[in-house]
Amino acid sequence: xxxxxxxxxxxxxxxxxxxxxxxxxxxxxxxxxxxxxxxxxxxxxxxxxxxxxxxxxxxxxxxxxxxxxxxxxxxxxxxxxxxxxxxxxxxxxxxxxxxxxxxxxxxxxxxxxxxxxxxxxxxxxxxxxxxxxxxxxxxxxxxxxxxxxxxxxxxxxxxxxxxxxxxxxxxxxxxxxxxxxxxxxxxxxxxxxxxxxxxxxxxxxxxxxxxxxxxxxxxxxxxxxxxxxxxxxxxxxxxxxxxxxxxxxxxxxxxxxxxxxxxxxxxxxxxxxxxxxxxxxxxxxxxxxxxxxxxxxxxxxxxxxxxxxxxxxxxxxxxxxxxxxxxxxxxxxxxxx
Numbered sequence: 001x002x003x004x005x006x007x008x009x010x011x012x013x014x015x016x017x018x019x020x021x022x023x024x025x026x027x028x029x030x031x032x033x034x035x036x037x038x039x040x041x042x043x044x045x046x047x048x049x050x051x052x053x054x055x056x057x058x059x060x061x062x063x064x065x066x067x068x069x070x071x072x073x074x075x076x077x078x079x080x081x082x083x084x085x086x087x088x089x090x091x092x093x094x095x096x097x098x099x100x101x102x103x104x105x106x107x108x109x110x111x112x113x114x115x116x117x118x119x120x121x122x123x124x125x126x127x128x129x130x131x132x133x134x135x136x137x138x139x140x141x142x143x144x145x146x147x148x149x150x151x152x153x154x155x156x157x158x159x160x161x162x163x164x165x166x167x168x169x170x171x172x173x174x175x176x177x178x179x180x181x182x183x184x185x186x187x188x189x190x191x192x193x194x195x196x197x198x199x200x201x202x203x204x205x206x207x208x209x210x211x212x213x214x215x216x217x218x219x220x221x222x223x224x225x226x227x228x229x230x231x232x233x234x235x236x237x238x239x240x241x242x243x244x245x246x247x248x249x250x251x252x253x254x255x256x257x258x259x260x261x262x263x264x265x266x267x268x269x270x271x272x273x274x275x276x277x278x279x280x281x282x283x284x285x286x287x288x289x290x291x292x293x294x295x296x297x298x299x300x301x302x303x304x305x306x307x308x309x310x311x312x313x314x315x316x317x318x319x320x321x322x323x324x325x326x327x328x329x330x331x332x333x334x335x336x337x
Contacts, residue, residue, distance in 0.1 A: 006035040008311065022317065027077050030075050050088075050090075058102050085116070089117070093160070095163075096164070099149075115167075116164070116165050118160075119162060127284070131247065133150075135245045138243065145168070161227030177297065183239060183240070189235050207257055273300050273329065277299040293319065296331065320334070
């Protein structure tokens with residue numbers, strides 16, 4: 001049994017999710033302790049508990065310590081199984097993070113899988129659906145995965161109520177290299193609004209046009225049906241077939257202009273860096289490249305999330321992950337010894 005200290009590195013939920021995914025995938029029992037010790041509310045929150053339940057469901061695992069607030073957990077996996085799975089978070093917790101947990105083992109299942117996850121689809125501090133659909137999944141497809149995701153209903157914080165569906169077929173991944181950023185092929189800004197006046201979106205898009213120089217034709221307001229109030233500004237840039245998605249989230253008491261300013265600063269920083277892979281996609285690509293047994297990409301200086309994820313992956317998989325300076329950028333290389 002592998003023992004993982006949940007307080008190491010960034011001390012958050014990424015350690016839990018990566019450990020669950022790779023335990024299920026490799027059939028290796030795992031014990032986690034000090035779960036989310038680096039967070040203001042340590043232990044398993046509702047969305048983390050759903051990740052545990054989801055990982056257990058896709059591999060018929062025996063689980064100990066799966067309770068709200070628990071800081072210790074054991075997962076003893078059984079055989080991976082595809083088929084139909086439905087997971088309900090019950091809050092606005094991230095559907096994307098639950099999908100992140102079950103996707104790696106389901107790629108190794110003996111049959112196709114159909115996964116439905118209900119909860120939050122657009123909430124801060126986690127990958128929104130747009131990032132999964134436009135940035136992450138297309139790279140997986142380039143690596144040989146047969147994965148499709150669709151948004152059946154958006155769910156904003158705090159109401160939740162969203163639904164994401166993923167269909168996938170098992171298969172091996174192959175290495176990929178993402179080294180050059182390439183010229184910009186497409187830019188697009190969407191102001192998503194649920195039960196909010198249109199002027200909120202117009203004000204956000206005005207900032208995008210002013211700060212990033214995007215044209216009105218590259219901006220649109222999209223009104224969506226959701227369980228509660230919601231606003232997300234989604235900025236997407238595609239370069240050489242690789243997309244970066246930056247999202248700003250509207251919050252009560254926060255002006256629309258400030259939401260847009262923050263998103264524009266993040267997108268401008270990515271464009272100025274001149275790398276194909278931004279920090280969040282870098283985190284997401286580590287497990288697929290490790291499963292493929294190789295790969296290489298250039299990104300911004302690694303975050304604590306990235307380095308912590310690398311440490312956990314090394315505990316489960318026999319791969320080498322090297323992080324090196326590449327003239328102002330960072331090059332991450334995955335190889336099989």
